Amino acid sequence: MTSAPIKPAVAGDIPDRHELGRLYRSRLSKGRATLGELFGGHVEVASEGARVHTSDGRSFLNCGGYGVFLTGARHPTVVRRVAEQLHTHPVATRIFLEPQAALAADALVSVVPEGLSRVHFASSGAEAVETAIKLARTRGRTRLVATDGGYHGKTMGALSLTGKSLFQDPFRPLLPGTSHVPYGDAEALRAVLAQIPGEGCVFVEPVQGEAGVVIPPIGYLRQVSDLCREFGALFVLDEIQTGLGRLGTWWGADAEGVVPDVLLVGKGLSGGVVPVSAVVATPEAFTAFDQDPYLHTSTFSGAPLAMAAARGAIEAIQEDDLVTRSKVLGEQILTEVRSVVTRHFGDAVREVRGRGLMLGIEFAEPGPAGDLLIELIQQGVIANHSLNSHLVLRLTPPAVLQPADVDFLCEAMDRACRAQAARYTPTSGGV
Numbered sequence: 001m002t003s004a005p006i007k008p009a010v011a012g013d014i015p016d017r018h019e020l021g022r023l024y025r026s027r028l029s030k031g032r033a034t035l036g037e038l039f040g041g042h043v044e045v046a047s048e049g050a051r052v053h054t055s056d057g058r059s060f061l062n063c064g065g066y067g068v069f070l071t072g073a074r075h076p077t078v079v080r081r082v083a084e085q086l087h088t089h090p091v092a093t094r095i096f097l098e099p100q101a102a103l104a105a106d107a108l109v110s111v112v113p114e115g116l117s118r119v120h121f122a123s124s125g126a127e128a129v130e131t132a133i134k135l136a137r138t139r140g141r142t143r144l145v146a147t148d149g150g151y152h153g154k155t156m157g158a159l160s161l162t163g164k165s166l167f168q169d170p171f172r173p174l175l176p177g178t179s180h181v182p183y184g185d186a187e188a189l190r191a192v193l194a195q196i197p198g199e200g201c202v203f204v205e206p207v208q209g210e211a212g213v214v215i216p217p218i219g220y221l222r223q224v225s226d227l228c229r230e231f232g233a234l235f236v237l238d239e240i241q242t243g244l245g246r247l248g249t250w251w252g253a254d255a256e257g258v259v260p261d262v263l264l265v266g267k268g269l270s271g272g273v274v275p276v277s278a279v280v281a282t283p284e285a286f287t288a289f290d291q292d293p294y295l296h297t298s299t300f301s302g303a304p305l306a307m308a309a310a311r312g313a314i315e316a317i318q319e320d321d322l323v324t325r326s327k328v329l330g331e332q333i334l335t336e337v338r339s340v341v342t343r344h345f346g347d348a349v350r351e352v353r354g355r356g357l358m359l360g361i362e363f364a365e366p367g368p369a370g371d372l373l374i375e376l377i378q379q380g381v382i383a384n385h386s387l388n389s390h391l392v393l394r395l396t397p398p399a400v401l402q403p404a405d406v407d408f409l410c411e412a413m414d415r416a417c418r419a420q421a422a423r424y425t426p427t428s429g430g431v
């Protein structure tokens with residue numbers, strides 16, 4: 001697990017772990033400080049490729065990052081573009097025309113499904129969702145429909161769509177006119193859309209990430225698309241987590257050949273270097289923003305530094321054929337992880353599933369997913385919990401994994417499962 005420590009850029013600035021804990025507690029969040037301790041108290045200071053390095057000289061395989069690190073950390077192509085931009089013109093006046101935004105938009109349009117040709121850049125996924133909600137309103141679609149367990153972020157509009165009352169309840173009232181339907185159930189969607197012809201806007205993920213890697217029945221996206229057409233609803237496909245190759249295809253949309261009215265992109269678009277998200281729309285859906293560029297703005301939208309990262313990320317994915325790598329690596333990891341986990345946990349594990357490099361291990365009851373996350377860290381692997389499901393441990397490895405990394409992951413998973421299964425007492429039945 002250990003390798004030569006990378007020297008952080010500002011070594012002198014880094015407080016020791018106790019001082020850092022104190023700063024977190026007094027300046028950021030007590031709860032976040034406690035979580036950091038629960039996850040081992042490690043202090044991350046550097047990263048490259050699939051590895052994250054901590055201040056004590058340890059190195060971890062990064063299969064977490066909530067889906068951001070598709071290109072790994074500090075991919076050379078992304079870093080080169082961002083570094084060039086940093087030293088020339090990182091933030092624009094927003095009065096003159098600026099090439100990086102136009103080139104990044106063009107690069108993105110060249111890889112999205114045909115028909116989507118207008119781009120609005122933002123910084124976070126939630127901002128992209130807010131933008132889509134506003135686009136929907138400009139088209140008279142004020143009734144939002146999302147899915148149970150779906151995750152779209154935590155700003156007020158996005159939170160209204162995020163199907164988890166735990167996150168919503170402290171902030172009610174949320175956006176009016178919003179409803180949720182069971183994910184994967186086209187008939188339930190039909191029933192809702194039939195009540196609001198011409199007024200609906202449907203937000204859906206091709207695979208639900210934070211709900212715990214929930215894969216819908218084959219044909220579901222096509223049905224959603226057809227229902228949106230039938231009832232005059234706007235179709236927003238949230239590919240913030242699934243897009244850019246994470247699922248082993250450029251987009252989850254590709255698996256069923258659908259073209260939404262609006263496609264949301266985030267996470268991996270940053271190249272893991274500068275936060276950036278995007279809303280890619282048909283010219284029709286984008287009409288209002290085409291006419292009035294001040295209708296929806298944000299100071300740092302399309303900042304050249306972020307645009308350089310987006311261009312770099314798309315180039316890196318193309319140059320290294322990361323979409324194919326995601327598919328191939330995903331199939332291999334799924335097979336091996338499934339075998340390891342079921343061998344150790346038996347009936348206590350409900351399902352090990354995945355598409356591309358988004359994998360979920362679903363347990364029969366809450367508890368083991370969190371415990372396994374902690375145990376995996378001890379074995380040198382960072383994974384994700386699932387914000388909308390306590391049952392599922394999620395792996396979102398980068399597509400730059402080498403064979404030795406895959407071996408490392410599977411061996412670490414084996415050790416972690418063995419240790420965890422030995423300690424685990426199910427509340428019902430036995431392992």
Ligand SMILES: Cc1ncc(COP(=O)(O)O)c(C=O)c1O
Nearest residue numbers: 124125126151152153209240241
């Ligand atoms: C599908 C999806 N949409 C939206 C978001 C929100 O993105 P952000 O956390 O960048 O606001 C996420 C984040 O996990 C996501 O997975």
